[in-house]
Structures are given as structure tokens and as C-alpha cells.
Amino acid sequence: MTIKTQKYKVAEHLFRIGLDADSVLWGRMTESYGPFEAAEDETACIFDLTICDGVEIGDAGLVYSNKETVEPGFIVLNVYKDDRNHYFEFIQPGSKTANGRLSISLDLSTAKFCLSGTEFQQWQTFNTVVNFCFMLATNHYKTVLAHSSCVTYKGKAWMFLGKSGTGKSTHSRMWLSALEDTVLMNDDHPVIRVHDNGEAIAYGSPWSGKTKCYKNMQAPVGGIIRIVRAPYNKARRLSVIESYASLMTSFSGITWEKELADGRDRTIQSIIAAVPCWRMECLPDEDAARVCSEAVTNA
Amino acid sequence: MKIVEGFRLREIMGQATVIGEGVNQVDFNKLITLNATAAYLWKEVEGKDFNQANLADLLVKKYGIDEELAQKDAAAVLDKWIEIGLVK
Known part of the structure; x- marks a missing residue:
């Protein structure tokens, strides 16, 4: 061979x-x-x-x-x-x-x-x-794979987190249909990398789940938004600890090796220092995209 | 008793926080924030065998409070840790 x-x-x-x-x-x-x-x-x-x-x-x-x-x-x-x-x-x-x-x-x-x-x-x-x-x-390089659906809008990346089946992808679709010039970057595993200047950048990757969206593109992360199903549309900014908890559950990582856990911890804290994190309680409708985008882009 | 293996105390943006990171804690999926006193106790007993009396001694040593109050506070912290499953 x-x-x-x-x-x-x-x-x-x-x-x-x-x-x-x-x-x-x-x-x-x-x-x-x-x-x-x-x-x-x-x-x-x-x-x-x-x-x-x-x-x-x-x-x-x-x-x-x-x-x-x-x-x-x-x-x-x-x-x-x-x-x-x-x-x-x-x-x-x-x-x-x-x-x-x-x-x-x-x-x-x-x-x-x-x-x-x-x-x-x-x-x-x-x-x-x-x-x-x-x-x-990439663990040492302040880089994580986020289990996320990610769109770009107004020059920034907006990353939606949530357990499988809560509607991350659906929420992305709502942004795509309700908000002009929105682009789907990746639907399952985009990458976040925090550079030496402290800026957090989102990148497309070859891993996009069931959606064939393998774009080699990048944008500064504007917000990381946890999607939670609710009978109304409401966005709330998370506290530091809530942000950490939200990111921790959606980032790949091996934590039983202390060195790798330390690396992931540094990355999460650098991201929280650079990017506002949110909780979006929402319906699967276009109004959710409008409510969410208004809240997160005005932060 | 002892702190269950795999729980680590980290400083998250200045806040002392316990995270389940070990092999058996991968699915723990919670963050426990500690106040300064609890964080002090945690650091002192991490990796060691300890009991309520040890915690009370540590409180007396650090804060100079009387024995009775120290026992009461130590019991409260320990009960909470046991309840959450942080110590066994």
C-alpha cells in the first residue's frame, strides 16, 4: 500500500x-x-x-x-x-x-x-x-471545537448552543430567513480560537453534522447564545459563571487529564473575557431571530 | 472522609468554583461556587483524609472564632459537600 x-x-x-x-x-x-x-x-x-x-x-x-x-x-x-x-x-x-x-x-x-x-x-x-x-x-492553543450551529451577520459570528434536538439549527434557519445577509458558517462543529491579542475568532470546519456546510471562512465571535425552548421569545445575558457552565457543556474536551482540562479552562475563560454569552428562550419562529439578533447585536 | 477524586477547584474570573473533571465526574455537569471560607477549607483538605473536627480546627486557626461556632460552621459546610456528592 x-x-x-x-x-x-x-x-x-x-x-x-x-x-x-x-x-x-x-x-x-x-x-x-x-x-x-x-x-x-x-x-x-x-x-x-x-x-x-x-x-x-x-x-x-x-x-x-x-x-x-x-x-x-x-x-x-x-x-x-x-x-x-x-x-x-x-x-x-x-x-x-x-x-x-x-x-x-x-x-x-x-x-x-x-x-x-x-x-x-x-x-x-x-x-x-x-x-x-x-x-x-489544539488544546494548548486556546482553540475549541464548539458543538454549535453558527451564522455570520453584520460581520460577526453568532454561535448557537444547545443539547441535540433543542433547535440550534432551526434557530440558524430563522436568522437566515428573517435577517438579510446572514450566512450559515457551520451547522455542527465550528471552531473558536482566541488569538494572542485576546480576540475570539470563529472558523468553519470540515465537521458540520448532517448539513453539508463546509465553509473555509472566519469571523470575530459576536456572541454565544444558548438556545432553550420556550413558549415566548426572550434573550438574557448570562453571568460569568453561567457563561462558563454554558460553554463547558458544549465544548469538546477530555478533562480527566489535568493538563488538557487546564487547557480547556484557559480557553473558556479567554472566550468569556472576549465575548458576551446569552440564554435565548424561544419559539422556532422568525420573531425569535429578530428578538435575539436585536439583543445580541446591541450588547 | 475525602474529596471525591476528579473534582477540581478552579478560579473562574476570580470566583472559586468546583468542577467535575475526573473520569467518574465527566457527566457531573454542574458548577459549584465556593465562598472564600469554603475555598480555604477545600484547599487545606484537598487530597487528604479529614473530618468535621479538622475543618473546625482550620476555621479556628484562620479566623480565630470560638470552638462552638467553628464546629457549627464546619458541620454546615461538610453537610452541603456530602449532599452534593463532593466528599465521601
Whole structure:
């Protein structure tokens, strides 16, 4: 097997993926990863992920498993660790055996991954793994993947948070139809990066859930808004602690490793210092978009 | 008793706050804010075995209050921590 490599840049973080030149995954990647391709001569990748045959966990100890607590339809994750690597085992919903094993060096820069299962399962797991490596490797750089639907309006990014099914995407749709010049940036996992000058910027990513929206675009974050269903439309600015709680529940992260938890904490606090956070109690209607946009753009 | 593993005291914009970050606390999903006194006690007993009397001693040492009041305050803090599941 000949390994072909390609560099990508998401949120101004460069990374490299190496994969069998004949793999069907290259074709699938065109649509979602294509917009993020970077030139081969760009340097300073924050991680290098190679898809290969066989990642052995050996006698590394089990650190974490969500097997008992995972909600139906979500990925089961088992985590192991030894003195060289973290190991992650992914089991897709409905699958009995692991669909992929990932090893990633303790410095989070070198990852190896082996895939199994049907082509569709492989594609899903592959996406999960790239997303996961990105989340880990960017931890030190005040960067987070937000579980969010994100639009741009009046030159800024407005990010909607909420549990699956509460209407993040619906609320984005309401902005798109009610407010002129609104653009959907990403519908599932945009990235927030806080730069050295303290500014928080939102970036599109190759991970957008069921909506095919893989835009390589960026905008300063104007507000982060938690969407809560209600029989009326009302926006309320959150206190510092409420903001932290709101962001914490919607940002990817591994917190049982203290260093990673510290990194995530620094990022969340930097975001709160830079961006107003809100709670929007709302109906799934266009009036909600008007009430919300008026409140958050006038802050 | 002991602080349950995985709970960490952090300073969020100046506010002492306990966050569940350990393997067994990943789904805890709450933030517990502590006042200055509770934060002081937390830092003193973090990682150690302790009981109500130890907390009361710490209060006497730091604030110079009388033993009876210290016992009462220590009991109140400890009850709350037990109720929330922060200590076992």
C-alpha cells in the first residue's frame, strides 16, 4: 500500500493526513475537507495522522469508558494509556466490535489509526478521529471545537448552543430567513480560537453534522447564545459563571487529564473575557431571530 | 472522609468554583461556587483524609472564632459537600 499525504488548515492550524493512495475515503473527503486543503510546502503541522493497518493497544491500562453511560446513537469510547501513547477505541452505534483504534503520542502530535467496518462506518469513524485529533492537538492553543450551529451577520459570528434536538439549527434557519445577509458558517462543529491579542475568532470546519456546510471562512465571535425552548421569545445575558457552565457543556474536551482540562479552562475563560454569552428562550419562529439578533447585536 | 477524586477547584474570573473533571465526574455537569471560607477549607483538605473536627480546627486557626461556632460552621459546610456528592 502506498501512503498519500495531504495537509489541511482549520482555524489556522495546519495538520497532515496520511492514507492509502487508493482508499475510497479520499473521494469522500473532497466535499468536506477539500475547502481546507493546504499547500504541501506549508510547515509546522500540529499533528500528523496516519491511517494504517493494526494499532495494538497491548497491555495499556483502561483509563475511561463511556460504555455504561452513553446515550443510544452515540459513539462508545474506550480510552487506554501507557508510557508512550494514549489509545482510543471507537465503537459506532449498532456495531458490536471496535470500528477503529487510535494511538496518539503523549505530546498529542503523532497519531496512528486503523479502521475497520463497512465503508460508511469507516468514513464516520475517520471523521470522528480527525475531529478528535484536532481537538486534542489544539488544546494548548486556546482553540475549541464548539458543538454549535453558527451564522455570520453584520460581520460577526453568532454561535448557537444547545443539547441535540433543542433547535440550534432551526434557530440558524430563522436568522437566515428573517435577517438579510446572514450566512450559515457551520451547522455542527465550528471552531473558536482566541488569538494572542485576546480576540475570539470563529472558523468553519470540515465537521458540520448532517448539513453539508463546509465553509473555509472566519469571523470575530459576536456572541454565544444558548438556545432553550420556550413558549415566548426572550434573550438574557448570562453571568460569568453561567457563561462558563454554558460553554463547558458544549465544548469538546477530555478533562480527566489535568493538563488538557487546564487547557480547556484557559480557553473558556479567554472566550468569556472576549465575548458576551446569552440564554435565548424561544419559539422556532422568525420573531425569535429578530428578538435575539436585536439583543445580541446591541450588547 | 475525602474529596471525591476528579473534582477540581478552579478560579473562574476570580470566583472559586468546583468542577467535575475526573473520569467518574465527566457527566457531573454542574458548577459549584465556593465562598472564600469554603475555598480555604477545600484547599487545606484537598487530597487528604479529614473530618468535621479538622475543618473546625482550620476555621479556628484562620479566623480565630470560638470552638462552638467553628464546629457549627464546619458541620454546615461538610453537610452541603456530602449532599452534593463532593466528599465521601
